[in-house]
Amino acid sequence: CSGKTDAQGFLHCEVKPGVAGEILLQARTQDAQGHAVGATTSTWLAGEEDTWFEGAGSDRMDLIPEQSEYQPGETARFQVRMPFRGATALGTVEREGVAEHFVRPISGKSPVIEIPVRGEHAPNMFVSALVVRGRAASQGGWWSQLADRLQLPWQAETAPPPTALADLGKPAYRLGNAEIRVGWQAHRLDVRVEPLASMYRPRDKARVHIQVRPADGRPLPPDTELALAAVDEALLELKPNRSWRLLDAMMAVRPIEVYTATAQMQVVGKRHFGQKAVPHGGGGGRQSARELFDTLLLWKGRVPLNGSDAIDVDVPLNDSLSSFRVVAIASGGLGDFGTGSSTFQTSQPLMLNSGLPPVVREGDRLSAIFTVRNAGEQPMQPRITAHLTADRSGVTLSDPTPLTLAIPAGAARDAVFDIEVPAGVGELRWDIAARDEGGGSAQDQLKLAQTVLPAVPVRTIQATLAQVDGPWTLAVATPTEALPGRGAVEVALRPRLADALNGVTDYMRQYPYSCLEQKVSTAIALRDKTRWADVLAQLPVSMDRDGLLRYFPSDSLMGSDTLTSYVLAIAHEAGWSLPDNPRERMVEGLKKFVGGRVVRDSAIAAPDLSLRKLAAIEALSRYGEATTAMLDSITLDPNAWPTSGLIDWLGILRRVEGIPAREQRRQAAEQILRSRLTYHGTLLGFSTESQDALDWLMRSPDQNAVRLLLAGLEDAAWRDELPKLARGALGRQRQGRWNMTAANAWGILAMEKFSARFESEPVTGSTTVTLGDQRGEVVWSPNETPSPIALKPPLDTETLSVQQQGSVKPWAAVQVKAALPLTQPLESGFKLKRTMNPVEQKTPGVWIRGDTARVTLELEAQSDMNWVVVDDPVPAGATILGKGLGGESNLLTQGERRDGRAWLAYEERRQDAFRAYYQFVPKGSWTVEYTLRLNNPGRFVLPATHVEALYAPEVFADVPNAAVEVSAP
Numbered sequence: 001c002s003g004k005t006d007a008q009g010f011l012h013c014e015v016k017p018g019v020a021g022e023i024l025l026q027a028r029t030q031d032a033q034g035h036a037v038g039a040t041t042s043t044w045l046a047g048e049e050d051t052w053f054e055g056a057g058s059d060r061m062d063l064i065p066e067q068s069e070y071q072p073g074e075t076a077r078f079q080v081r082m083p084f085r086g087a088t089a090l091g092t093v094e095r096e097g098v099a100e101h102f103v104r105p106i107s108g109k110s111p112v113i114e115i116p117v118r119g120e121h122a123p124n125m126f127v128s129a130l131v132v133r134g135r136a137a138s139q140g141g142w143w144s145q146l147a148d149r150l151q152l153p154w155q156a157e158t159a160p161p162p163t164a165l166a167d168l169g170k171p172a173y174r175l176g177n178a179e180i181r182v183g184w185q186a187h188r189l190d191v192r193v194e195p196l197a198s199m200y201r202p203r204d205k206a207r208v209h210i211q212v213r214p215a216d217g218r219p220l221p222p223d224t225e226l227a228l229a230a231v232d233e234a235l236l237e238l239k240p241n242r243s244w245r246l247l248d249a250m251m252a253v254r255p256i257e258v259y260t261a262t263a264q265m266q267v268v269g270k271r272h273f274g275q276k277a278v279p280h281g282g283g284g285g286r287q288s289a290r291e292l293f294d295t296l297l298l299w300k301g302r303v304p305l306n307g308s309d310a311i312d313v314d315v316p317l318n319d320s321l322s323s324f325r326v327v328a329i330a331s332g333g334l335g336d337f338g339t340g341s342s343t344f345q346t347s348q349p350l351m352l353n354s355g356l357p358p359v360v361r362e363g364d365r366l367s368a369i370f371t372v373r374n375a376g377e378q379p380m381q382p383r384i385t386a387h388l389t390a391d392r393s394g395v396t397l398s399d400p401t402p403l404t405l406a407i408p409a410g411a412a413r414d415a416v417f418d419i420e421v422p423a424g425v426g427e428l429r430w431d432i433a434a435r436d437e438g439g440g441s442a443q444d445q446l447k448l449a450q451t452v453l454p455a456v457p458v459r460t461i462q463a464t465l466a467q468v469d470g471p472w473t474l475a476v477a478t479p480t481e482a483l484p485g486r487g488a489v490e491v492a493l494r495p496r497l498a499d500a501l502n503g504v505t506d507y508m509r510q511y512p513y514s515c516l517e518q519k520v521s522t523a524i525a526l527r528d529k530t531r532w533a534d535v536l537a538q539l540p541v542s543m544d545r546d547g548l549l550r551y552f553p554s555d556s557l558m559g560s561d562t563l564t565s566y567v568l569a570i571a572h573e574a575g576w577s578l579p580d581n582p583r584e585r586m587v588e589g590l591k592k593f594v595g596g597r598v599v600r601d602s603a604i605a606a607p608d609l610s611l612r613k614l615a616a617i618e619a620l621s622r623y624g625e626a627t628t629a630m631l632d633s634i635t636l637d638p639n640a641w642p643t644s645g646l647i648d649w650l651g652i653l654r655r656v657e658g659i660p661a662r663e664q665r666r667q668a669a670e671q672i673l674r675s676r677l678t679y680h681g682t683l684l685g686f687s688t689e690s691q692d693a694l695d696w697l698m699r700s701p702d703q704n705a706v707r708l709l710l711a712g713l714e715d716a717a718w719r720d721e722l723p724k725l726a727r728g729a730l731g732r733q734r735q736g737r738w739n740m741t742a743a744n745a746w747g748i749l750a751m752e753k754f755s756a757r758f759e760s761e762p763v764t765g766s767t768t769v770t771l772g773d774q775r776g777e778v779v780w781s782p783n784e785t786p787s788p789i790a791l792k793p794p795l796d797t798e799t800l801s802v803q804q805q806g807s808v809k810p811w812a813a814v815q816v817k818a819a820l821p822l823t824q825p826l827e828s829g830f831k832l833k834r835t836m837n838p839v840e841q842k843t844p845g846v847w848i849r850g851d852t853a854r855v856t857l858e859l860e861a862q863s864d865m866n867w868v869v870v871d872d873p874v875p876a877g878a879t880i881l882g883k884g885l886g887g888e889s890n891l892l893t894q895g896e897r898r899d900g901r902a903w904l905a906y907e908e909r910r911q912d913a914f915r916a917y918y919q920f921v922p923k924g925s926w927t928v929e930y931t932l933r934l935n936n937p938g939r940f941v942l943p944a945t946h947v948e949a950l951y952a953p954e955v956f957a958d959v960p961n962a963a964v965e966v967s968a969p
Contacts (some may be wrong), residue, residue, distance in 0.1 A: 002450065020045050022231045051108045055083035063129055063176030071183040072119040072216075080111040080129055082174050087133040089113060094126045095259040106131070115484040119186030123251035128177045128361045130262060136169040145910070180957075183280075184251050188215040189224070189330045191340030200346050202290060206230075209823040212330045212338065213309055213945040220331030225304045230297035230315045232264060233323040233343065238885040244327050247337040268474040289431060290352075291447035297324060321351050342729070349376035350442035352384075352434050355414075357877030359938055361455040361913045362423040364876050366938030367968065370446075372405055372414040372434055380407050381438035391427035404437070416968075423486065425452050453912060456509075456939040458486055462816035463736030468493075468767065468804040476771070477797040478818045487818035489771060489800065493778045493810050495763040497726070498755035499785060500811035503736015504744050513869055513909070513950065515551040515917065517698065518543050519566055521745035524574045532576060539582040545597045547589025551867070552906035552917065561593045561600050561612055562697050566742060572622040573710065573749050587625050590616040594630045603696040603866045603920055610634045611645045613698065618648040621655035628658045638669050642692045642745045645698040646673055647707050654714065657752070670717065673708065683790050684728020695740075695793030695951035696866035703743035705729040706750040712736045713753050726754050736815055740951050765806020772798050780806065793818065822944045824962045829955035830858040830947045834872065836964075839892055839931060852933045855914070859900075859947055860925045865955060868902070868918045870928060871946040877936030880909040900926025937968040 001013035003785055017023055028038040053061070062081040070076050080089065085108045093100040093115065104113065113129060154601060162170065183326050196207045210228075243249070282827050298315050303309060315326060327341040355369035374380045381446055383404045388397040400417035407413050419429065428450040435443040464474055474487055494500035508525040511518060516538065523531035541553040548559025564586050571578050578586075592598040594613050602608050613634050620626040631652075640644055646669055648698040653666040654660060678685040686692055692701045709725045712718030718725070729747065738744050762782050767778040769789050776789035789816070791800075793816065802812050825832070837850040838844075847853070857872060876881060882893045900906070901922050914930050942961035949955040 011717070013568065018527050022052070023790070027876040046110070051111055052085075053083050059174055061131065061174035061176040062531060063127065063178040065127075065180045067180075069181040069183065070117045072117055072186045074117050075958060076115045076117050076651050078113045078115070078127060078129070080106055080113060080131060080176060080179055082106070082131045083133065084108070084113060084133045084172070084174075084842055087131045090132065091115075091127045092258075094128055094256055095124070095254055096257050098258060099125070100802040106774065113945050117180075117182055119182075122182040122184050122187055124179055124181050124253050126179050126256045126258075128175070128258075128260065130173060130175050132171065132173045132258075133963060134171050136172075137427065145601050151715075170178070173262075177659075179256075181253075184247060185215045185877040186339060187251065187335050187509070188334060188861055189213070189220075189336050189338030191226075191328050191330050191338045192832070193326050193328050193342040195326065195342055195344040200316060200317055200342055200344060201348055202319045202321065203292075204317050204346075206317055206324075206326075206344055207308065208313045208315055208326050208342075210313060210328045210340070211310040212305065212328075212332075214332075214336065215338075220305070220309050221336055223304075224332035225302050225328040226300075226311070227331075228298060228300040228303055228313060228327070230299075230324055230326045232295040232297070233325050235295040235322075236325060237887065239620070240886070244329055244339050244341070246329050246331065246339055250337050254326060257536040262793060276947065287491060289433075289447040290321075291446040292318040293320050294318055295320075302738075317346055321346050321348065321353070330913040335607075344872075347484055348377055348442070348444065349374070349389045349440075350380060350382060350434055350436060350443045350444045350602045351375055352446045354430075354432075354448055355936070356430065356445060356448055356450055356796075357911075359453060360421045360428070360876040361453045361941055362421055362425075363455050363941045364421040364938060365630065365877060366419065366421070366936055366940065368400075368417045368419055368430075370415045370417075370432055370937070371412050372407060372415050374407040374409055375676045376440070376442060377409050378440065378444060379409055380436045380440060381405065382407065382434040382436050382442075385433050386417050387431040387433075388419070389429045389431075390422070392425055395422065395425055396903045397422060397428075403677050404481070421452055423454075428452055435521065456486070456819040456821045457484060457943070458817050458819045460503055460735045460737075460815045461818050461820070462814075463733065464812075465500060465503075465730055465733070465736070465815075466812050467497075467809045468802050468812050469809045470804060471522050472802045472804075472812065474800045474802075474814055475797055475799050476794065476814070478793040478795075479815060479820060481823075482793070482818035482820055487793045487816070489791040489793050490815045490817065491769045491776070491800070491802065492815075493767050493783075493786055493802075494813065495780070495808075496755040496759045497811055498728075498748070498752040498759075500813040501736075501748060501751060502788065502813045503733065503815055504738070504748060505736040506815070507735075508570075508744055508765070512871070513915070514916075515549060515740060515867075515906075515950070516549060516553075517566060518741050518950075520570065521741040524570060524576070525741075525746045525748045528746075536582075539579070543582065543585060546592060547585035548593070548598070548600070549586065551919075554906055557919070558600065558906055559589065561590065561598075561616055564590055565612075565615040566698060568602065568619040569615075569622060570742075570745055570749070570952075572619075573746075583623075587620060588622055591625065593632075594620075594633065594836070596633065604864060608694070608697060611641065611648075611694070614645050614648040614652070615697070617656075618651045621652050626652065626656045628656060630659075631659070636665075639674055642688050642694060642699070643673070643676060643688055643701070643704040644694065644697070644707070647704060647711055650715075650954055656826055667919055670715075678723070679728060682727045682729070683731035686726065687711075693952070697911075698740070698742050698951050700739055700743055700951070702729075702732050702738040703740070703746055705732050706738070706743060706747040709750040709754065710746065713750075713757060720752065723758065726751070732911055736813070738951060742951075761808050763806060763808045763810045765804065767805070767812075768801075768803045769812075770801045770803075822958055825960070826956070826958040828957065829862050829949070829952075830943060830957035831862075832947050832959045833858040833960055834945050834958040835963065842969075847934055847964065848967055849934060849937050849969055851966075852931060854896070854929055854931050856897070856927065856929045857945070858925065858927050859957075861921045861923055863923050865921045865949045865952065866919070867950045868921045869946075869948055869950055870914075870916045870918070871948075872914045872930075872940045873945065873961065874911075874913060874932055874935065875936075875940035875942065875966065876938070877940075878932045880914055883909050883929045892933075896927070896931060897927050900924065902926040904928075934964075935967045937966050939963055939965045 003011050005011045014873055022042055024038045024042050030036040066077040066081045089104050089106050091100050091102045107754050193212045194209045200206050246737045288854050323343050323345045325341055325343050330338045335715055351373040353371040372382055386400045387400045403415050405413045430448045432446040492502045508522045519535050523535055542550050544559035547562045548561055550557045568586055594616050615632050617626045678687055686701055689701045690703055707728050709729055712722055712725055738747050763780045766779045771791045774791045778786040835856045836853050839854050841851045842848045881888055903919040905919040906917040916928055941963045944958040944960050947957045
């Protein structure tokens with residue numbers, strides 16, 4: 001047929017091909033210029049004659065559904081393309097198991113199977129048909145076909161008997177399988193969300209009407225409830241929340257889980273017909289400042305409908321001028337789900353939108369940009385004022401010069417204030433106001449804060465901890481290259497040793513890196529219950545399928561027995577509980593590891609399995625889960641173990657009952673430990689120190705010293721040596737802290753317990769501190785911790801004097817702090833080179849707002865290292881691309897290099913820095929690149945780029961960076 005399409009582009013044709021079987025339909029058309037285009041499809045036409053399908057060289061056949069999707073209540077029809085005139089179909093409906101089965105005769109005249117579709121078949125089902133034909137009769141010649149067509153009686157001849165070479169009439173079978181989709185109507189709840197208004201003002205309450213009805217018209221299940229969320233759509237632009245689509249998740253396509261075996265092969269001969277489910281041929285207005293900008297307005301996890309199908313909800317609005325999405329997720333019983341959503345907006349005639357970088361650095365000179373929008377119907381002339389304050393008293397900031405803008409109706413203009421970020425503050429607080437002075441009353445006001453980071457951080461360069469008995473002096477000095485006005489001499493006077501570890505707490509509070517061990521260690525060292533709660537919330541996503549903890553919450557990482565043992569052990573030592581479910585999974589994971597049912601290879605090629613099992617058994621012993629049988633997989637040779645293994649062995653012997661010769665083994669282990677102890681003045685050391693630095697196991701001599709003190713506090717045999725052990729462990733500190741995060745956490749616990757045992761008497765009297773003409777004094781009173789005394793650092797070396805007048809000796813923790821700018825690269829075990837090249841640059845050689853740059857970090861390790869971090873700062877306001885957020889360009893990040901054999905474990909693309917964590921870095925070179933967009937004009941200072949072995953921090957490299965200047969377009 002031929003013709004012209006209608007207005008919708010359709011052409012209706014009726015064709016009578018006059019034949020049966022598979023028909024190919026071809027369509028061809030051309031435009032006015034003669035350009036031709038065509039399409040082809042096929043269909044099947046049934047006739048009065050038997051349908052004959054050609055047999056293939058396997059025992060498979062096509063089972064083709066009439067359509068790919070059905071709704072519950074419909075009948076699914078399948079064409080059986082068998083090479084038989086008549087047969088018996090043994091059919092099943094399958095998915096997780098066999099749901100239904102049937103036996104039906106089929107013939108070549110109508111090779112079709114019909115199956116009723118029910119709601120429980122959703123979201124998909126598989127139909128399998130094993131078509132069996134008995135021994136075949138001879139089909140005769142043309143006369144037999146004529147007799148059949150004329151419906152004359154005909155007696156089929158029997159098939160020839162089998163011979164030794166062939167059996168032409170033997171039984172045969174074919175297997176076919178097809179999948180169909182089943183609609184969700186029987187499970188769908190239609191959820192309608194309707195705000196009573198489309199536009200609101202900031203801090204109003206938005207009334208939202210929600211109605212829930214089953215899609216198939218039946219009554220609503222009585223236990224139906226809702227989960228409600230109201231979210232700023234700006235957040236959803238960056239990353240849509242697909243978890244709201246509950247029905248989609250519940251009705252995800254499911255695989256077939258049925259395997260079929262048949263004895264037919266034993267009858268007709270063994271022939272392989274492939275995997276059953278593999279696709280085959282045929283396919284089957286208040287003038288308060290706006291400062292509340294949370295992206296989540298409302299979250300209610302459970303809202304029962306109590307027999308009704310509708311509910312009204314009030315959504316409290318914040319200060320954002322944006323569009324908000326209200327989502328309602330309904331669930332009824334075990335099988336009914338639905339999701340509905342709607343949006344509303346907040347607006348006002350005059351709007352201020354911030355373009356401030358959320359993070360800046362001391363010394364940055366930048367253009368603070370605010371977009372002023374006129375959403376009214378008349379032109380406006382708003383006057384823009386800005387008031388700046390700092391988070392620290394005594395710092396006075398100058399306000400920028402006010403601006404006046406002329407803005408037509410419906411337009412926007414930028415208000416730009418040039419500022420320089422001052423030193424010595426942690427936060428800049430902005431109060432921005434806009435008021436129309438063109439005759440209108442429209443106004444807006446914003447309150448915002450910027451985090452200020454140091455470009456040259458203040459670090460502890462000298463630290464001393466001493467017990468003051470009468471007069472005590474110390475020579476202090478600051479380096480000549482230190483930045484003026486950026487340091488101090490801090491003297492913290494404390495009644496107990498455990499309270500005088502300011503160098504440790506300062507270090508842990510400022511520690512920048514964030515693997516699970518470091519979060520655990522920081523929370524415990526600071527005794528911060530809030531941080532500990534955050535750690536507990538992260539445990540489920542940090543656990544692998546074996547119950548072992550990962551350093552970072554990434555599915556690409558396997559859990560670590562070393563990390564799991566540490567978390568269990570230090571939580572027990574700190575007296576902090578773990579939730580039952582994660583703790584039980586961790587315990588079970590360590591049991592499997594000790595028993596060999598879970599295998600974790602060492603981070604490096606080292607025979608450390610016995611040491612890791614000792615640490616695991618020691619951690620299990622703290623929870624009463626260790627047994628003597630666990631020791632059968634370990635060769636017990638304490639003399640050959642490093643000191644950390646001996647300390648673990650002592651803990652096992654103390655807690656596990658039934659170990660043969662337990663007391664003798666304990667005394668022998670203590671004797672080995674004592675023989676290894678060395679003292680250099682008050683510094684505690686070990687004769688095996690060179691073998692005790694096991695950074696890949698998070699063990700170090702510093703950690704051994706504080707853990708030995710903890711072990712000694714539980715053993716009366718060590719009582720007389722405890723003060724000496726405590727002083728020796730303190731003597732190992734450098735710059736007021738121990739060498740790694742885990743050692744500092746153990747050290748805090750050790751000194752707490754030491755103080756509780758030996759320092760119960762309160763300090764009385766007074767303590768005086770003098771440095772040159774500066775003086776400070778603490779008058780001791782019970783249950784009061786004095787604030788540290790901060791003194792200005794001397795230009796030359798001067799004597800700090802501390803005088804105690806009283807009967808009990810307090811502790812003095814002295815820290816000399818200074819900001820030392822890095823002028824030359826520092827390399828100790830690593831080499832580092834940083835370059836920044838344009839990807840898109842409007843003007844060659846000049847960075848302009850909106851340009852993109854590629855940062856290349858070329859690194860070299862002098863030896864194999866475990867757990868290495870690369871920390872590279874980015875200019876304030878710049879965005880690191882490649883986060884997978886909406887609106888990012890994938891083209892700009894193409895070509896980023898990742899050369900070398902370093903094992904990347906995790907990346908952080910932060911507002912202030914790019915950080916890459918490597919589980920293992922072999923000796924040699926590697927390269928990492930990332931792409932950033934420059935979003936703010938200004939001159940931005942950058943701290944040094946840093947690479948460090950996290951558990952061997954003495955192995956590092958620092959490279960200074962030049963300031964980055966970005967011009968306005």
